[in-house]
Amino acid sequence: MSIGDVILVLIVVAVVFFAVRSVFVKKSGGCGGDCAHCGGSCHHTAPPDKKK
Numbered sequence: 001m002s003i004g005d006v007i008l009v010l011i012v013v014a015v016v017f018f019a020v021r022s023v024f025v026k027k028s029g030g031c032g033g034d035c036a037h038c039g040g041s042c043h044h045t046a047p048p049d050k051k052k
Helices: 003-024
Strands: none
16 A cells, blocks of 8 residues: 555545534534424423513
């Protein structure tokens, strides 16, 4: 293997790693509309709090 082959393999491994990581790592950008997965913190469908 030459140095060019090693660099090419490292680039392919990095691309595959980040592609797989993006599939399995959940984004923490707020509620995606499915409140069952938000832990009850969805604000767009939650009734207003009337306790005062």
